Amino acid sequence: MIDLPAIETSRLSKSYGQMEAVRDLNLCVTANRITGFLGSNGAGKSTTIKMLLGMIRPTSGGGAVLGRRIDHPAESVKLRRDVAYVSEDKRLYGYMTVEQTIRFTSGFYPGWRSETAWLLLRKYELPPERKVRSLSKGMRTKLALLLAISRGPKLLILDEPSEGLDPVGVEQLLESLVSQSGEGTTVFFSSHQIEEVERIADRVCILDHGRLLMDLSLDEIREGYRQIDVVFPVEAPEREFRLPGVESIETKGRQLRLLSSGNTDEIVAQARALSASEIDVAPVGLREIFLRTVKSSHALV
Amino acid sequence: MFFKLTATSGQPLYIQLVQQIRHAVECGALRHGDQLPGIRTLAEELTVSPNTVAKAYSELEHDGILELRQGSGAFICLSRRSRSVVDHVEDARQRAGALIDELREEGLRDDEIRRVFEAELLRPAEVTVRR
Numbered sequence: 001m002i003d004l005p006a007i008e009t010s011r012l013s014k015s016y017g018q019m020e021a022v023r024d025l026n027l028c029v030t031a032n033r034i035t036g037f038l039g040s041n042g043a044g045k046s047t048t049i050k051m052l053l054g055m056i057r058p059t060s061g062g063g064a065v066l067g068r069r070i071d072h073p074a075e076s077v078k079l080r081r082d083v084a085y086v087s088e089d090k091r092l093y094g095y096m097t098v099e100q101t102i103r104f105t106s107g108f109y110p111g112w113r114s115e116t117a118w119l120l121l122r123k124y125e126l127p128p129e130r131k132v133r134s135l136s137k138g139m140r141t142k143l144a145l146l147l148a149i150s151r152g153p154k155l156l157i158l159d160e161p162s163e164g165l166d167p168v169g170v171e172q173l174l175e176s177l178v179s180q181s182g183e184g185t186t187v188f189f190s191s192h193q194i195e196e197v198e199r200i201a202d203r204v205c206i207l208d209h210g211r212l213l214m215d216l217s218l219d220e221i222r223e224g225y226r227q228i229d230v231v232f233p234v235e236a237p238e239r240e241f242r243l244p245g246v247e248s249i250e251t252k253g254r255q256l257r258l259l260s261s262g263n264t265d266e267i268v269a270q271a272r273a274l275s276a277s278e279i280d281v282a283p284v285g286l287r288e289i290f291l292r293t294v295k296s297s298h299a300l301v
Numbered sequence: 302m303f304f305k306l307t308a309t310s311g312q313p314l315y316i317q318l319v320q321q322i323r324h325a326v327e328c329g330a331l332r333h334g335d336q337l338p339g340i341r342t343l344a345e346e347l348t349v350s351p352n353t354v355a356k357a358y359s360e361l362e363h364d365g366i367l368e369l370r371q372g373s374g375a376f377i378c379l380s381r382r383s384r385s386v387v388d389h390v391e392d393a394r395q396r397a398g399a400l401i402d403e404l405r406e407e408g409l410r411d412d413e414i415r416r417v418f419e420a421e422l423l424r425p426a427e428v429t430v431r432r
């Protein structure tokens with residue numbers, strides 16, 4: 001499989017007056033993969049997505065989605081045929097019923113897959129006769145997802161898709177994303193639900209204060225990242241651990257806690273050489289990595 | 302077969318999948334000719350990226366344990382050599398079982414036996430055997 005980028009940006013930036021929402025973002029999202037886009041509230045995730053879709057203009061920098069330039073109005077219109085987007089606010093017409101919405105939307109897309117739409121309607125247990133305005137938030141999300149998937153897009157972009165879904169709904173959403181990916185669709189979804197990203201994503205990009213802090217495959221994280229706890233007979237010699245691979249260090253008296261992104265053997269050897277009385281190496285989840293990375297980036301700001 | 306993938310175990314999911322299928326073959330839960338679900342089906346069942354399953358299957362195919370047939374799924378396929386490995390592991394399991402029974406009879410507790418096994422496994426091998 002050739003790993004062509006489905007999304008590529010170069011120094012993409014957006015400012016609102018003094019506020020820099022996105023700063024010099026170099027993003028590369030591989031095709032045929034599921035990529036999670038993590039960040040705290042206000043990190044710049046939605047702004048980035050809207051720039052990718054040509055909905056807002058970058059202040060500087062640029063990029064391409066499926067090989068089409070995002071800052072080029074004509075290209076951006078063509079692009080939207082191949083990209084399905086489930087937005088945070090799920091814009092739907094309230095006066096239409098669920099079924100009317102599906103029929104109405106299908107008319108815009110020549111590649112519409114009716115069978116998929118009716119299948120998902122049953123799977124998501126959406127009431128066909130209900131007016132969209134009376135749907136719960138979770139049901140609206142499911143309807144928006146149904147519309148996006150039934151278009152058979154090459155790229156599916158979702159902004160916080162699991163917001164407002166109950167646990168069953170979240171499961172259905174994740175299954176649908178996995179199934180779409182199995183059909184060859186590139187999936188790019190923003191979230192602050194770390195567990196969801198950890199379960200289904202191939203790669204994760206972490207955004208904070210408009211900057212890209214991390215872009216890694218989940219396999220690399222699972223193989224490389226470790227939490228190393230060390231106890232010393234004396235006060236922990238923090239300075240001796242400025243080694244390659246050490247991402248963050250915390251000390252509490254004689255205890256030292258490290259987050260490493262690799263080079264674990266050398267770090268452990270160093271702890272032994274400094275006569276550590278106890279060394280514990282444990283795998284570390286994405287939640288821990290996310291929190292520590294964001295925290296140490298805030299410390300630098 | 303049933304799988305159990307742990308997102309936070311410090312091991313890539315595809316490796317967990319490879320190991321669990323290998324283990325199922327070694328203990329006889331999966332036999333020559335048994336069918337595994339297709340990549341998409343298994344990915345949906347486990348709610349993991351299809352690339353995870355594809356990577357695992359391709360590794361098992363490379364090892365000669367799995368045969369991928371276009372359109373009809375994945376089949377366990379054991380060469381004579383890997384079948385003898387399966388027999389070997391089964392034989393080892395029985396011998397280890399007998400030894401454990403013996404040690405229990407001598408009054409050793411299970412956690413003590415486990416520690417003995419673990420400690421012995423950490424000892425560098427005197428004879429290196431390549432499979």
